[in-house]
Amino acid sequence: MSSQYYVPPTSKWPIIAVAVLGLTAVGAGSLMSYGSGLPFLLAGVVGIALVMYGWFRDVVNESMGGLYDAQMDRSFRQGMGWFIFSEVMFFAAFFGALFYIRVFALPWLDGQGAKGITALLWPDFTASWPLMNTPDPSIGGPNAVINPWTLPLINTLLLVSSSVTLTIAHHALKEDNRPKLTRWLIVTLVLGFVFLVIQGIEYVEAWTQLGLTLQAGIYGSTFFLLTGFHGVHVTIGAIVLLVMLLRVRRGHFSANQHFAFEAGAWYWHFVDVVWIGLFLFVYVF
Amino acid sequence: MASESTHAVLQPNVGTAEHGHHPAQMPTGIMRWVLTTNHKEIGSLYLLFSLLMLFVGGSMALVIRAELFQPGLQYVQPEFFNQMTTMHGLIMVFGAIMPAFVGLANWMIPMQIGAPDMALPRLNNFSFWLLPVAFGILLSTLLMEGGGPNFGWTFYAPLSTTYAPPSTSFFIMSIHLAGISSILGAINIIATILNLRTPGMRLMDMSLFVWTWLITAFLLIAVMPVLAGVVTMMLLDINFGTSFFDAAGGGDPVLFQHLFWFFGHPEVYIMILPAFGIVSLIVPTFARKRLFGYASMVYATASIALLSFVVWAHHMFTVGLPLTAELFFMYSTMLIAVPTGVKVFNWIATLFRGSISFEVPMLFALGFIVMFTIGGLSGVMLAIVPADFQYHDTYFVVAHFHYVLVPGALFAILAGAYYWMPKWTGHYADETLGRWHFWLSVIGVNLTFFPMHFSGLAGMPRRIPDYALQFADFNMISSIGGFLFGFSQLIFVWVLVKAIRGGEKAPAKAWEGAEGLEWTVPCPAPIHTFETPPKFVPEVDSPSRH
Numbered sequence: 001m002s003s004q005y006y007v008p009p010t011s012k013w014p015i016i017a018v019a020v021l022g023l024t025a026v027g028a029g030s031l032m033s034y035g036s037g038l039p040f041l042l043a044g045v046v047g048i049a050l051v052m053y054g055w056f057r058d059v060v061n062e063s064m065g066g067l068y069d070a071q072m073d074r075s076f077r078q079g080m081g082w083f084i085f086s087e088v089m090f091f092a093a094f095f096g097a098l099f100y101i102r103v104f105a106l107p108w109l110d111g112q113g114a115k116g117i118t119a120l121l122w123p124d125f126t127a128s129w130p131l132m133n134t135p136d137p138s139i140g141g142p143n144a145v146i147n148p149w150t151l152p153l154i155n156t157l158l159l160v161s162s163s164v165t166l167t168i169a170h171h172a173l174k175e176d177n178r179p180k181l182t183r184w185l186i187v188t189l190v191l192g193f194v195f196l197v198i199q200g201i202e203y204v205e206a207w208t209q210l211g212l213t214l215q216a217g218i219y220g221s222t223f224f225l226l227t228g229f230h231g232v233h234v235t236i237g238a239i240v241l242l243v244m245l246l247r248v249r250r251g252h253f254s255a256n257q258h259f260a261f262e263a264g265a266w267y268w269h270f271v272d273v274v275w276i277g278l279f280l281f282v283y284v285f
Numbered sequence: 286m287a288s289e290s291t292h293a294v295l296q297p298n299v300g301t302a303e304h305g306h307h308p309a310q311m312p313t314g315i316m317r318w319v320l321t322t323n324h325k326e327i328g329s330l331y332l333l334f335s336l337l338m339l340f341v342g343g344s345m346a347l348v349i350r351a352e353l354f355q356p357g358l359q360y361v362q363p364e365f366f367n368q369m370t371t372m373h374g375l376i377m378v379f380g381a382i383m384p385a386f387v388g389l390a391n392w393m394i395p396m397q398i399g400a401p402d403m404a405l406p407r408l409n410n411f412s413f414w415l416l417p418v419a420f421g422i423l424l425s426t427l428l429m430e431g432g433g434p435n436f437g438w439t440f441y442a443p444l445s446t447t448y449a450p451p452s453t454s455f456f457i458m459s460i461h462l463a464g465i466s467s468i469l470g471a472i473n474i475i476a477t478i479l480n481l482r483t484p485g486m487r488l489m490d491m492s493l494f495v496w497t498w499l500i501t502a503f504l505l506i507a508v509m510p511v512l513a514g515v516v517t518m519m520l521l522d523i524n525f526g527t528s529f530f531d532a533a534g535g536g537d538p539v540l541f542q543h544l545f546w547f548f549g550h551p552e553v554y555i556m557i558l559p560a561f562g563i564v565s566l567i568v569p570t571f572a573r574k575r576l577f578g579y580a581s582m583v584y585a586t587a588s589i590a591l592l593s594f595v596v597w598a599h600h601m602f603t604v605g606l607p608l609t610a611e612l613f614f615m616y617s618t619m620l621i622a623v624p625t626g627v628k629v630f631n632w633i634a635t636l637f638r639g640s641i642s643f644e645v646p647m648l649f650a651l652g653f654i655v656m657f658t659i660g661g662l663s664g665v666m667l668a669i670v671p672a673d674f675q676y677h678d679t680y681f682v683v684a685h686f687h688y689v690l691v692p693g694a695l696f697a698i699l700a701g702a703y704y705w706m707p708k709w710t711g712h713y714a715d716e717t718l719g720r721w722h723f724w725l726s727v728i729g730v731n732l733t734f735f736p737m738h739f740s741g742l743a744g745m746p747r748r749i750p751d752y753a754l755q756f757a758d759f760n761m762i763s764s765i766g767g768f769l770f771g772f773s774q775l776i777f778v779w780v781l782v783k784a785i786r787g788g789e790k791a792p793a794k795a796w797e798g799a800e801g802l803e804w805t806v807p808c809p810a811p812i813h814t815f816e817t818p819p820k821f822v823p824e825v826d827s828p829s830r831h
C-alpha cells in the first residue's frame with residue numbers, strides 16, 4: 001500500500017496537563033470546602049495557561065512542518081465539531097433549568113397547575129418573571145433587572161456583527177488577502193473585547209445598584225449562570241482569535257489550509273448563537 | 286519492520302529498542318506508561334485501572350454486606366455506611382464499568398477497523414491519566430473532616446447541597462475531571478471510527494462492538510456535559526448562595542433530579558450498549574454462525590440510544606410529577622423493551638441450530654443473555670407507574686439495576702476479557718480456572734441479588750444500615766452470596782497473571798469461528814498494527830454480508 005498512516009509521536013504535554021488540572025481541582029476543592037488552597041488554585045490556573053501554550057505550540061510547529069496529512073486534518077475537524085456539540089449540551093442543561101423553573105416550578109409554587117399544592121409551603125407567594133420576590137422573603141429578590149433594550153441590545157449587535165466580520169476575515173484568508181484578513185480579524189477582536197467590557201459594566205451595575213446578585217433568588221442564579229458561562233466562553237474564543245491573529249502576522253496558514261482558524265471561527269459562531277438564546281430568554285422574554 | 290515484532294503489550298519489560306518505526310522516541314520504565322500514546326498500552330492502562338477500581342468498589346460493597354448480614358448495627362456507624370453506599374456506586378459506575386469499556390474500545394476498535402491507532406493519541410493519554418487523579422481526589426474525601434460523600438451515588442439535592450459534608454466540593458471536582466476524561470475519550474472514539482476505517486469498510490461493515498461504541502460515544506458527548514452542568518449548579522448552591530435547588534429562593538430540588546436523570550438514564554445505556562456489542566461478537570464465534578439480524582442490531586442500538594433521551598423521569602415517579610408526565614414516561618420507558626427484545630431475539634436466533642461450544646467467553650456471554658434479561662424484565666415492572674410506587678427506593682430497585690450491571694455489564698466485560706486475552710497476551714486464559722470463575726460468579730451473583738427482589742417487594746428500603754427482623758434471612762443469603770462473588774473475582778486476577786506470564790500459545794485466529802480484522806494480526810498483537818491500511822473486501826469480510 002502506498003498510503004501510510006501518520007501517528008504522532010509521544011508528548012509530555014498531556015501528563016503535565018493532567019497534573020495542572022489536578023492541582024486546580026484540589027486547590028478549588030479545598031478552597032471551597034475548607035477555606036484554604038488558593039496558592040494551589042492559582043498555580044494550577046497559571047499551569048493550565050502554560051500547558052495550553054506549550055501543547056498548542058508543539059501542534060502548530062508539527063502542522064507547519066507539514067507532518068499532518070488529510071486524515072489528521074479530518075480527525076481534528078471531527079474532534080472540534082464534537083467538542084462544540086458537548087458545549088451545546090452544557091448550555092442546554094442551563095437553558096433547560098431556566099425553562100423548567102419558569103414553566104413549571106414557579107407556577108406550582110404559586111398554586112397553579114398540576115402540582116399547585118406546592119403553594120402550601122409559602123401561601124403568600126406570587127409567581128412572576130423576572131422573579132422579584134422569592135417564596136421565602138428572607139432570601140430576597142433583586143430590586144430591578146437589566147433593561148434588555150440598553151446595554152444587552154448593544155451587546156447583541158456587537159456580537160452578531162463580530163460573527164459577520166469574522167466571516168469576512170475568513171473569506172479574505174481564502175482569497176489570500178492578508179491585509180484584509182488582519183484588518184477584519186482585528187475588528188472582530190475589538191468587537192469581542194468591547195462586548196466583554198460592556199458585560200463587565202452591566203455586572204457591576206447589577207450587583208451594586210440593582211441588587212441583582214447570585215444570592216438574589218432564582219432570577220439572579222439563572223441570570224449569572226447563563227451570562228457568566230457565556231462570558232467565559234467569549235473570553236476563551238477571543239483568546240483563540242488573538243492567537244490566530246498572531247499566527248496570521250507570522251505568516252501561518254494558507255488559502256486552503258487553515259483549520260485552526262476555522263476551528264476558532266466555529267467556536268466564535270457557537271458563542272454568538274448561545275448569546276442570541278440568552279438575549280431572548282434571559283433578557284427579553 | 287515493527288509489525289514483525291511479537292512484543293506483548295502487557296509485558297512492559299520486553300525491550301522495544303528494535304522498533305524501527307519510532308526510533309529513540311519510546312521512553313523506558315514507568316515513563317513509557319506515563320507518556321504512552323499507543324492505543325494498546327492506553328487500553329491496558331484503562332483495563333488495569335478499572336480492575337483496581339472493581340476491587341476498591343467491591344470492598345465497599347462487602348462492608349455494606351457485612352453490616353447487613355444481620356439486623357442491628359455491628360461493624361460500622363450509619364454515617365460511614367452512607368459513605369460506603371455512595372462511594373461504592375460512584376466508583377463502580379465511573380471508575381470500574383465505564384473505564385473498562387473505554388479500555389476495550391481502545392484496544393479493539395483500531396484493530397477491528399484496520400486503524401494504526403486512535404485518531405487523537407495524545408488526547409487519549411490525557412483522557413486516561415485524568416482518571417487516577419479524579420478517583421484519587423474522590424477517595425481522599427473519605428479521610429477528610431466530615432467524611433466523604435454520603436448522599437447516595439445519585440447525590441440528590443438538598444442532601445448533596447444544604448445537608449452535604451464539607452468535602453462535597455472535592456467530590457464535584459472529581460466528577461468534573463472524570464467527565465472531561467469521558468467526553469474527550471468519546472470524541473476520540475467517534476473520530477477514530479468515522480475517520481480511520483480501512484478503505485472499503487462501510488459503516489454497515491463494522492463489527493457490532495464498533496457500532497455500539499459509536500453510539501455510546503455519541504451518548505457520552507450528549508449527556509456528560511449535562512452532568513457537568515448539574516454539579517456546577519450544586520457547587521454554586523453550596524458555595525455562592527444561589528437557589529437552583531432551593532424552593533425558598535424560587536428554585537426546585539426536583540430540578541436537580543430532572544437534570545441528573547437526563548444524564549443518568551443515557552448513562553445506564555452507556556454502560557450496557559458496548560456490552561451488547563461484545564456479546565454480539567462472542568455468540569456468533571462460538572455458535573459458528575453469522576450473527577442473526579446484523580442490520581436490525583444496529584437499528585435497535587440506535588433506537589435504544591434515541592429513546593434514552595425521553596425516559597428519564599421513570600426514576601422520579603414518586604417525586605410528585607403531573608399525571609401526564611407519569612403516563613408519558615411510563616409508555617416511553619416500556620417502548621425500550623422493544624429494541625432490547627429484538628437484540629435478545631437475535632442472539633437466541635444466532636444460537637439456534639449453531640454448533641455451539643462452551644468456552645469461557647461463551648459461558649459469560651450466555652450468562653449475560655439470561656441474567657441481563659432478568660434485569661430487563663424487572664425494569665419493565667419498574668416502568669409501571671402504580672407498581673413503581675410500591676417498588677420505589679426498595680431493594681427491588683437494587684436487585685434490578687445490579688442484574689443489568691453485574692451479570693449484565695460486568696459479565697460482558699469479563700466475556701470480552703476472556704475472548705481477547707489471547708490477542709492481548711498471546712496465551713489462552715486458563716480454561717479450568719475460567720470455568721471456576723464463571724460458575725462461582727453465577728452462583729454468587731444470584732445468591733446476592735435474587736433474594737433482594739423478595740426483600741424489596743416485602744418493603745425493605747435501600748441505603749439503610751439496619752432493617753426489620755423479617756428481612757433477616759434474605760439479607761443473610763445476600764451477604765453470603767456477596768462475599769462468594771467478591772472473592773471469586775480474585776480468580777480472574779489469577780487467570781490474567783497466568784496468561785500474561787505464559788500458558789497455551791494462541792494463533793492469530795485464536796477462536797475457530799472468530800471473524801474480524803483483529804484476528805488477522807498475530808497473538809499477541811504487535812505494539813503497532815496496521816501501519817498501512819489492511820485489505821477489506823465487504824463481500825468477504827463484512828459481518829453484514831449476505
Ligand SMILES: [Cu+2]
Binds near residue numbers: 549550597
Ligand atoms: Cu432509567
